[in-house]
Amino acid sequence: MAKNCVLCNKEKAILKRPKTLQAICKTCFFTVFELEIHNTITESKLFNRGDRVVIGASGGKDSTVLAYIMKTLNERHDYGLELILLSIDEGIKGYRDDSLETVKRNKEQYDMELKILSYKDLYGWSMDEIVKAVGKKNNCTFCGVFRRQALDRGALLLKAHHVVTGHNADDIAETILMNILRGDIARLSRCTDIMSSNDKLIKRSKPFKYTYEKEIVMYAYFKQLDYFSTECTYSPNAYRGYARIFLKNLEAIQPSSILDIIYSGEQLVLNSTVKLPKQSSCTKCGYMSSNSLCKACVLLEGLNSGSANQSLYKPVSSINEIKEISISDPDHNPNQNLDFTAHFDILRAAVEKSRSPNLDNHLSCTTHCGNQSCSCSH
Numbered sequence: 001m002a003k004n005c006v007l008c009n010k011e012k013a014i015l016k017r018p019k020t021l022q023a024i025c026k027t028c029f030f031t032v033f034e035l036e037i038h039n040t041i042t043e044s045k046l047f048n049r050g051d052r053v054v055i056g057a058s059g060g061k062d063s064t065v066l067a068y069i070m071k072t073l074n075e076r077h078d079y080g081l082e083l084i085l086l087s088i089d090e091g092i093k094g095y096r097d098d099s100l101e102t103v104k105r106n107k108e109q110y111d112m113e114l115k116i117l118s119y120k121d122l123y124g125w126s127m128d129e130i131v132k133a134v135g136k137k138n139n140c141t142f143c144g145v146f147r148r149q150a151l152d153r154g155a156l157l158l159k160a161h162h163v164v165t166g167h168n169a170d171d172i173a174e175t176i177l178m179n180i181l182r183g184d185i186a187r188l189s190r191c192t193d194i195m196s197s198n199d200k201l202i203k204r205s206k207p208f209k210y211t212y213e214k215e216i217v218m219y220a221y222f223k224q225l226d227y228f229s230t231e232c233t234y235s236p237n238a239y240r241g242y243a244r245i246f247l248k249n250l251e252a253i254q255p256s257s258i259l260d261i262i263y264s265g266e267q268l269v270l271n272s273t274v275k276l277p278k279q280s281s282c283t284k285c286g287y288m289s290s291n292s293l294c295k296a297c298v299l300l301e302g303l304n305s306g307s308a309n310q311s312l313y314k315p316v317s318s319i320n321e322i323k324e325i326s327i328s329d330p331d332h333n334p335n336q337n338l339d340f341t342a343h344f345d346i347l348r349a350a351v352e353k354s355r356s357p358n359l360d361n362h363l364s365c366t367t368h369c370g371n372q373s374c375s376c377s378h
């Protein structure tokens with residue numbers, strides 16, 4: 001016989017919460033899911049009353065749930081925000097064209113303004129054309145760099161100064177792993193920020209920083225939200241996929257692993273001797289950049305001159321600089337030529353060293369008062 005929900009002890013439990021493995025009812029799941037995001041937004045002071053906030057809307061599960069949640073919380077808690085959907089059409093036939101149809105329906109369902117901008121119009125290249133030029137191996141780099149800038153440009157066009165995206169806790173933990181694997185100290189030091197301000201004009205934030213992907217999928221399912229669920233045609237070869245598999249394996253053993261990695265990432269402090277690149281503006285397009293040309297302009301020049309693959313990602317710093325940050329393992333010789341397994345071992349050691357006062361910080365008090373920073377020890 002089904003047990004009662006461990007939170008309300010009234011309704012039957014119908015799901016096991018991925019973040020905590022608690023057996024709870026649908027009503028309590030909605031309550032804790034929404035409350036944790038509200039707590040993240042208020043505790044991080046993401047918004048000010050009157051802000052025009054652009055929601056990066058791809059039509060996928062994360063951004064669809066984000067649009068729905070932003071609307072719900074804005075109305076429920078009277079944040080006083082103006083919410084606008086912004087979609088970037090990368091030009092991927094059979095993928096983005098279909099998902100954009102979903103966003104157009106979301107616009108009606110949530111009664112929000114929608115703006116669509118395309119790579120073809122902004123950069124003169126669609127992703128289908130880029131993949132023809134560079135092949136499938138590195139195309140995600142082009143897409144990521146162009147999308148980031150396209151969202152900022154769209155926000156400026158819409159006279160908004162804040163972009164929210166549906167990056168979730170799994171995405172952030174994966175990014176931490178990838179930055180460690182690549183030895184990218186500069187990105188590692190900022191990828192855990194819930195809000196970044198790349199450019200003085202545009203803030204970007206991730207209200208789902210502590211929200212598990214599995215819970216987003218469950219929420220979308222139980223709320224019967226209209227979203228598009230196909231994987232990008234070009235992503236299966238992405239490097240991120242390997243970090244994702246590793247993370248899923250860790251999560252299966254221990255659900256708190258995702259928050260643990262985020263917590264570890266937050267605790268990494270750069271040694272003061274590490275020199276990070278200075279931010280200035282791109283001499284060509286004016287976008288924020290640490291070099292005279294921004295990454296998008298470098299990639300575009302490569303595409304336009306037929307040497308696209310030479311303009312690809314170069315790590316800011318080498319893996320050896322891992323010794324400069326405070327996760328270094330006394331048994332680890334940073335000068336060794338590391339293989340992937342060794343990278344994961346360093347990370348695992350770092351995660352284990354800093355186990356885990358954080359889990360409680362980012363869960364609401366589930367059996368008692370419902371507050372995130374509750375000290376009532378439930």
Ligand SMILES: Nc1ncnc2c1ncn2[C@@H]1O[C@H](COP(=O)(O)OP(=O)(O)OP(=O)(O)O)[C@@H](O)[C@H]1O
Nearest residue numbers: 056057058060061062063064086087088165166167
């Ligand atoms: N084409 C796009 N237009 C607007 N925003 C986008 C687009 N692609 C991604 N984003 C934003 O960036 C976030 C992370 O994108 P990512 O590519 O990791 O997709 P995802 O994890 O599958 O998210 P989603 O389920 O929303 O597609 C999305 O949630 C969304 O807010």
